[in-house]
Amino acid sequence: MDAPIKRTGAAPRALMLLLMIYLLLPLMATCIYAFARDWQTTVLPERWTLEWFGGMFKDLRFMESLWNSLYLCLIAVAFSLLVMLPAVFVITVYMPRLESLMKGLVVLPYAVPGVVAAVGLIRAYSSGPLNIAGTAYILLGAYFVIVLPYMYQGIRNSLLTVSAGPLLAAAELLGAGRMRAFASVVLPNIWPGVLVSALLSFSVLFGEFALTNMLVGGQIQTIQVYLYHRMGESGHLASAIAITYFVFILLLSALLMKLGQKVNGGLKR
Amino acid sequence: MSVYLELQHIRKRFGAANVLDDVNLQIREGELVTLLGPSGCGKSTLLRCIAGLADMDGGSILLDGKDIAALPPRNREIGMVFQSYALFPNLTVRENIEYGLKMRGIDKTARRRRSEELLAVVELTEKRDAYPQQLSGGQQQRVALARSLAVRPKVLLLDEPLSALDAQIRKNLRAEIRAIQRQFNMTTIFVTHDQEEALTLSDRVCLMNKGRIVQEGSPEAIYTRPRTEFVARFMGSYNVLSRQDALRLFGRVERAAESYAVRPESVVLLNGRNEPLEPGRRVAEGIIRSMSILGNVIRYDVEAADVRLTIDALNDGRSLPLAEGSPVLLALDEAQLLHLDREGA
Incomplete structure (x- = not known):
């Protein structure tokens, strides 16, 4: 490594990243789902909407x-x-x-x-x-x-x-x-x-x-x-x-x- | 001078233990008295009783001819400085000093004038708008001192005010407190567990043990004439000898007593056997077990006739070339052999 100050090793970083993904992924999915209209066969929704939020507040x-x-x-x-x-x-x-x-x-x-x-x-x-x-x-x-x-x-x-x-x-x-x-x-x-x-x-x-x-x-x-x-x-x-x-x-x-x-x-x- | 503050038969129990056991004390106006003793001897409790922060089980406190024992703290006209400073963190230095004046309903101009006066006394004029957390420990304690003096109390109580400070700052502040106390002619009670502090500061020292004042007197008297073994051990590194020890060491002792105290600096070390003996001098043989240099003094640990003695010699370059294990002669004036009473007598 040519970085003069080595802060954290690669292994702990990877572990942290994995943990973050593990914790945040469901939240991300929920968030996307809350804004999605059609979401069947694609990785990300085909169309977005604020309908659900609108309905909720109404x-x-x-x-x-x-x-x-x-x-x-x-x-x-x-x-x-x-x-x-x-x-x-x-x-x-x-x-x-x-x-x-x-x-x-x-x-x-x-x-x-x-x-x-x-x-x-x-x-x-x-x-x-x-x-x-x-x-x-x-x-x-x-x-x-x-x-x-x-x-x-x-x-x-x-x-x-x-x-x-x-x-x-x-x-x-x-x-x-x-x-x-x-x-x-x-x-x-x-x-x-x-x-x-x-x-x-x-x-x-x-x-x-x-x-x-x-x-x-x-x-x-x-x-x-x-x-x-x-x-x-x-x-x-x-x-x-x-x-x-x-x-x-x-x-x-x-x-x-x-x-x-x-x-x-x-x-x- | 007449008595200004008088404590009569103060008693306080905590469960089964006597924290204060019939304490009597008279203090003259402008006098600085220290309450000295090991932790748990009741000195801080006594101070809190005088301030009204702790209840007493009996006794009375006369201040300037008036019994204040039943009054709440705010009506006692007593100032107090705490070991932990107890400055109000939400107020500036000036507001801290003016707090007591404000509580007494003194108007703003008069408060300002008084706080400026005291800021000058404790040399913190520049810091008037700082908050306590921004000051060093010594500065904080000076603010606390100014705050308690601002309301012109009749008596000032200092509860180990220097214990939380570094050695150097402690010495400076000690001198400063004494100077200010003299300047205001402030009747003061100073609580400490440090005998050096008590000796350098006080007009009078009261040594306390187990809820009682065991000996009181001038610093000079209490240091040179301890009455009991407890006082002797607490006031310095006195050597305490039982009568048998003393007899074994010096052959004969004129006055009979339970035990004897010998100050470390009053024993003289000689290395020749043929030095002339002055009359009244007792001599014993011994061996140096260890030595340590304390600065201006060399401290020897000497064994003689199965007794361990601590002996101090001035480190002035003229002391004998002694090493650990070398034999010496100990010489002592019989007058320096202090007679101790039985404990508690």
Whole structure:
């Protein structure tokens, strides 16, 4: 080789390439299929069209399910933020002995499979004082539990990285009340990190299917439930939906990474 | 001078352990007192109790004639500098310094004036608009110092402020802290585990162990007259000899005590047997086991009568040509044999 700096050997490169092809090929095919009109005997489609995308956006149910997903996830994340931010703050800074309990509590959603959780929830909430099975409320409750680990870890790590304890102590000794100290020196510093975990939670909820379908599938259509129902009708349409969804998540992830860089950069500087 | 800050019978338990066990301390206005001790001795906890950041199980804190033990931290008029600096990363240097003034509702012009004053004191005027992350560790700690001084606290608490810094910066900042403390006549408590730091900085040193102050006094007194074995071992590389050791080494010892401490620099090495002996001098034979040059001092590890002794000699080119394994004579003034009390007495 005459290249002065040899970065990576040929074998790892080939392996990477293969892996990329393996991962991206289905996506490429789906993408092409979403734009194809006639695609039978040729390698690439004979004619292209935007018909499937047009039909999708014209379908009121698609727009409605997208909207459903959007506002349900937003409300769930906002609610989680509202509860978890003060809770995790108090536990991390003032009651570190409760941390082990929280750590155990927070991984429980992983331990219970979605289907089991759904059956249990429906049983528990379909009678008695809290008869909310099949409504958006039970879904919001379930969403809250699903994002618990992400929110807890994210907020806790942010608090530890900025050493919220000493910051708060310093502010209090300088004459600030606890609330004011929290608002002026803790919140601005953990905000980027908290935002990242909120966005992560949002994208997790956006892609949630099993629990949603079982809990409220008959009553409320989220984007995932809608996608599932229309999958059988037309491959082209399903591809178009999948691609739209993929682009949406891609944009969200890009935003996440950008924010993450900002958090790390701010600390490194 | 009268007492300015007084700690009375401070007690704190953590589970079954006594973290602070009846601590009493009186500090005069403008005095710099260090709390010195190994980690876990309770010195930082004591500081946090004074600041109001930790609860006490008993005792009172009188500051300027007023009991502040029940007050929240923000009403205690106490400034504190932390080992981790604890600067607010979202605020500039100037905003950090002005934070306390802002919380007290002081108007902008007055805040500006005060922060400029303090920026000049800590020599960071040029950095006023920088963010803490853009400063070096030493600079950050100077900002933290300025920030706590800005509100004119009655007492300044420094919790191992130099421990996170490089050796050279540590020495410079140490001198700077002392100069600023004198300039403002600031009543200061300085917590450290570094005995050299405590000796160079303080008006008074309080050596703590297991939640108690075991000895307090001027740096001079605490270094030259340790009262217990713990103090002797902590304050320097004192040789601690039991009574039997001392008898075996020197034949007879005038005053009876549990144990004795000998400073490494107070033993003199002689290589001839026929040098004249001054009265009151005790002599023993020994063998050099190892030696190391510490710079201005050569440190010998000498074995004599089954006792290992650390002996320091000035590295001024006039020391004896001694090698490892060579026999020597040790000479010691009986007055340099310090009597130690039983531990805890």
